[in-house]
Amino acid sequence: MAIFIKDVLLNGETTSILIENDTITGIGKNLSMPVSGVSPNKKDNLTVIDGKGKGKAVLPTFANMHTHAAMTLFRGYGDDHPLEEWLNEWIWPAERNLDEDIIYWGTRLACLEMIKSGTTLFNDMYFFTDAASRAVADSGIRAMIGFTGFDFFNPETAEKMKKDISEWYNNLGHSSTQSSIIPVVAPHAPYTVSGDTLVWLADFAAERNLHYHIHMSETESEVANSMKQYGMRPYTRLAKLGILDKMSSRFIGAHSLHLEEEEIKLLGDHHASVVHNPNSNLKLGSGYKFMYQELRDAGVNVTLGTDGCSSSNNLDMLEATKTMALLQKGWRGDPTTMPAKEALKVASLNGFRFAGINAGKVEAGAVADLLLIDLDNIGFIPNNDTLSNYIYSSHSEAIVTVICNGQPLMQNRQVEDEDLIKREARRVAKKLLQK
Amino acid sequence: MAIFIKDVLLNGETTSILIENDTITGIGKNLSMPVSGVSPNKKDNLTVIDGKGKGKAVLPTFANMHTHAAMTLFRGYGDDHPLEEWLNEWIWPAERNLDEDIIYWGTRLACLEMIKSGTTLFNDMYFFTDAASRAVADSGIRAMIGFTGFDFFNPETAEKMKKDISEWYNNLGHSSTQSSIIPVVAPHAPYTVSGDTLVWLADFAAERNLHYHIHMSETESEVANSMKQYGMRPYTRLAKLGILDKMSSRFIGAHSLHLEEEEIKLLGDHHASVVHNPNSNLKLGSGYKFMYQELRDAGVNVTLGTDGCSSSNNLDMLEATKTMALLQKGWRGDPTTMPAKEALKVASLNGFRFAGINAGKVEAGAVADLLLIDLDNIGFIPNNDTLSNYIYSSHSEAIVTVICNGQPLMQNRQVEDEDLIKREARRVAKKLLQK
Numbered sequence: 104m105a106i107f108i109k110d111v112l113l114n115g116e117t118t119s120i121l122i123e124n125d126t127i128t129g130i131g132k133n134l135s136m137p138v139s140g141v142s143p144n145k146k147d148n149l150t151v152i153d154g155k156g157k158g159k160a161v162l163p164t165f166a167n168m169h170t171h172a173a174m175t176l177f178r179g180y181g182d183d184h185p186l187e188e189w190l191n192e193w194i195w196p197a198e199r200n201l202d203e204d205i206i207y208w209g210t211r212l213a214c215l216e217m218i219k220s221g222t223t224l225f226n227d228m229y230f231f232t233d234a235a236s237r238a239v240a241d242s243g244i245r246a247m248i249g250f251t252g253f254d255f256f257n258p259e260t261a262e263k264m265k266k267d268i269s270e271w272y273n274n275l276g277h278s279s280t281q282s283s284i285i286p287v288v289a290p291h292a293p294y295t296v297s298g299d300t301l302v303w304l305a306d307f308a309a310e311r312n313l314h315y316h317i318h319m320s321e322t323e324s325e326v327a328n329s330m331k332q333y334g335m336r337p338y339t340r341l342a343k344l345g346i347l348d349k350m351s352s353r354f355i356g357a358h359s360l361h362l363e364e365e366e367i368k369l370l371g372d373h374h375a376s377v378v379h380n381p382n383s384n385l386k387l388g389s390g391y392k393f394m395y396q397e398l399r400d401a402g403v404n405v406t407l408g409t410d411g412c413s414s415s416n417n418l419d420m421l422e423a424t425k426t427m428a429l430l431q432k433g434w435r436g437d438p439t440t441m442p443a444k445e446a447l448k449v450a451s452l453n454g455f456r457f458a459g460i461n462a463g464k465v466e467a468g469a470v471a472d473l474l475l476i477d478l479d480n481i482g483f484i485p486n487n488d489t490l491s492n493y494i495y496s497s498h499s500e501a502i503v504t505v506i507c508n509g510q511p512l513m514q515n516r517q518v519e520d521e522d523l524i525k526r527e528a529r530r531v532a533k534k535l536l537q538k
Numbered sequence: 539m540a541i542f543i544k545d546v547l548l549n550g551e552t553t554s555i556l557i558e559n560d561t562i563t564g565i566g567k568n569l570s571m572p573v574s575g576v577s578p579n580k581k582d583n584l585t586v587i588d589g590k591g592k593g594k595a596v597l598p599t600f601a602n603m604h605t606h607a608a609m610t611l612f613r614g615y616g617d618d619h620p621l622e623e624w625l626n627e628w629i630w631p632a633e634r635n636l637d638e639d640i641i642y643w644g645t646r647l648a649c650l651e652m653i654k655s656g657t658t659l660f661n662d663m664y665f666f667t668d669a670a671s672r673a674v675a676d677s678g679i680r681a682m683i684g685f686t687g688f689d690f691f692n693p694e695t696a697e698k699m700k701k702d703i704s705e706w707y708n709n710l711g712h713s714s715t716q717s718s719i720i721p722v723v724a725p726h727a728p729y730t731v732s733g734d735t736l737v738w739l740a741d742f743a744a745e746r747n748l749h750y751h752i753h754m755s756e757t758e759s760e761v762a763n764s765m766k767q768y769g770m771r772p773y774t775r776l777a778k779l780g781i782l783d784k785m786s787s788r789f790i791g792a793h794s795l796h797l798e799e800e801e802i803k804l805l806g807d808h809h810a811s812v813v814h815n816p817n818s819n820l821k822l823g824s825g826y827k828f829m830y831q832e833l834r835d836a837g838v839n840v841t842l843g844t845d846g847c848s849s850s851n852n853l854d855m856l857e858a859t860k861t862m863a864l865l866q867k868g869w870r871g872d873p874t875t876m877p878a879k880e881a882l883k884v885a886s887l888n889g890f891r892f893a894g895i896n897a898g899k900v901e902a903g904a905v906a907d908l909l910l911i912d913l914d915n916i917g918f919i920p921n922n923d924t925l926s927n928y929i930y931s932s933h934s935e936a937i938v939t940v941i942c943n944g945q946p947l948m949q950n951r952q953v954e955d956e957d958l959i960k961r962e963a964r965r966v967a968k969k970l971l972q973k
Binding site for chain 1: 615620621650817847852854864877878917919921923934935960963967971
């Protein structure tokens with residue numbers, strides 16, 4: 104399998120790109136098209152994409168580092184209500200209806216939306232991981248699939264959860280040969296999982312080299328509760344429990360919005376990652392003063408996510424990137440902070456780095472996750488600055504081609520099975536939301 | 539001229555809509571299609587739009603109440619620089635190159651972008667008003683075109699400006715028969731126009747029943763300067779000068795971001811309007827705590843705008859509406875504030891109300907400014923709540939049809955002259971940005 108992208112704009116220069124299997128193997132102005140495919144017996148496996156005509160630019164794809172993919176089925180359901188009412192009266196009753204069928208098609212819908220908006224990696228935390236993994240594999244995208252754990256401070260629930268996660272992992276070991284799925288240990292949050300279980304899960308993850316994905320410091324009240332209950336802030340407690348030591352760069356804290364200097368230093372010292380979810384934080388009224396600069400300067404790997412569609416309400420990373428960049432400038436009162444290039448790095452390279460995938464950049468030797476944008480889209484007219492127009496002016500509809508791991512998942516905005524996925528998603532949404 | 543929209547979703551119910559000339563004349567489930575056009579001699583002038591199939595919903599169009607339309611040519615130019623450097627080294631030197639040709643095609647580009655994102659009225663403040671007005675008329679959209687005034691506290695400049703604006707108005711009286719253009723008096727700001735001239739312009743506008751459009755309290759430093767120079771805040775000064783009294787509901791203050799209670803009360807007492815520009819305020823680091831609730835509760839007509847593409851960086855009102863709603867929830871820490879329905883009212887009805895146009899609603903008797911959205915767009919799947927999906931999840935690309943004053947300006951996302959406008963815009967952008 105090879106792809107030759109001819110005459111495309113990369114960092115302002117017209118060039119060509121050769122992709123062989125899952126890797127970018129050549130970039131250059133005078134790169135010539137493989138005459139008969141890459142190897143003699145694969146001559147029919149060459150895809151040629153022309154960047155000329157009205158012009159196309161190539162950019163890395165997005166890594167959406169905090170999602171609840173199947174919750175896309177909740178899009179627009181119970182919006183504009185207070186948080187507790189929304190959970191108690193809208194979301195939780197419906198979640199009792201969840202089954203494999205709902206999760207499979209909900210996740211397919213999420214993957215479709217992510218492919219159409221240029222995302223090729225997401226970090227998921229939800230239920231029915233087998234069904235979700237099948238949906239990811241069938242979509243051709245890649246994902247870190249978290250086994251979500253809660254024990255609600257109940258020792259019996261904790262024992263059951265430990266049993267379930269061990270089973271899950273053992274079954275993975277036998278059945279999963281998909282390199283596109285990275286299994287992750289995902290305790291929900293320090294206020295829904297006991298300290299003992301959090302530590303047990305960190306040991307479980309560390310022994311198996313798994314990543315650790317957890318909601319952290321999303322709201323002020325959860326920080327206040329932690330102070331009241333444990334006499335310390337959530338990240339200080341996680342460090343005291345030894346979890347940051349055990350997980351180090353395999354740790355990722357979603358939201359991480361309400362932080363103090365001491366916690367930022369702890370995160371940096373442990374080479375941890377965090378995920379900023381600006382649209383979700385705004386919509387739920389959780390806050391907006393995300394400490395990007397401070398985290399970056401302390402050595403934390405800052406990534407970006409959309410969160411689930413129940414709060415974001417889409418999975419569009421280009422939109423999230425714009426919101427992130429604008430919000431940093433806005434609350435700091437500084438138009439020079441987080442320029443377009445840095446915003447894209449957070450939304451792309453930093454996420455792939457956490458997953459240990461050599462993507463998020465268009466370079467020879469990198470994994471071939473990339474996208475093409477149509478410079479005839481109105482957001483690029485006139486095109487005084489391609490990257491600036493991409494982040495601040497255009498929408499994801501300007502993205503016309505998406506390649507993941509060397510495989511084209513979208514060409515001319517066409518994705519396989521789009522109509523089927525929409526039809527099935529509408530069907531299972533009815534099942535999910537029936538009273 | 540008549541349009542019959544068959545089987546379209548309006549507020550959750552399937553209905554049909556008849557438009558005759560510029561007015562919505564009928565809405566109803568059993569409304570039958572005019573058999574031979576509206577009047578016997580106009581039978582070929584009936585356009586039928588089918589809302590069935592995969593489903594379409596009808597909504598009012600947007601009113602973008604603060605723009606500098608031709609500045610669309612600056613899109614992405616000099617982004618991420620400090621404000622003073624951006625103005626002194628990027629924008630102002632280029633503006634010396636402005637001419638009729640540049641303004642005409644820059645405004646055509648702006649109109650194209652606005653039509654494609656569902657806007658049918660905008661309130662503009664820039665230069666070469668004749669060229670801008672021609673572009674508006676040729677686009678089929680409608681606009682309030684402001685004559686921008688500066689005197690920089692120089693009496694000679696003030697005299698010239700008064701002469702220019704009188705000439706402008708007299709020429710309008712003779713040449714303009716376009717009902718789609720509403721002339722407006724637009725002094726730039728209280729820190730670039732002297733008090734005497736601000737008052738003279740208010741008298742000029744009041745005598746002729748013109749609207750008055752001015753930048754107000756965009757940055758904290760301009761408020762601090764007003765306190766230092768005049769011992770009062772900008773709106774207090776405007777009221778003392780008698781301008782709010784003279785203009786009343788014909789007054790609109792762009793930005794109006796840094797306000798105190800006393801100023802909000804003055805605005806409400808005078809039935810004035812303000813324009814919120816959330817994306818521009820964030821991007822320039824001007825602030826974000828727009829006092830929506832307080833202004834609304836004081837009786838102020840709050841409208842929405844994008845500002846120019848040099849700071850926003852697009853003219854997409856759907857995106858601005860989402861940013862506005864999210865930002866209100868975010869900085870107030872309240873997910874129930876500004877629900878989708880109220881956000882759309884600010885972005886649509888309130889703008890048309892300021893202009894004195896009976897649009898911004900889909901009702902029999904209203905002016906026929908409306909749009910259709912494609913419910914098969916991924917932002918509407920599943921469609922648990924059309925309005926919520928529209929504001930929080932979808933992009934303007936879901937808008938497929940736009941009707942302004944009873945005339946279809948976009949059908950199936952096709953707008954007349956799109957390729958020509960893009961080509962000419964690229965040409966004049968080069969001319970504008972040459973050193």
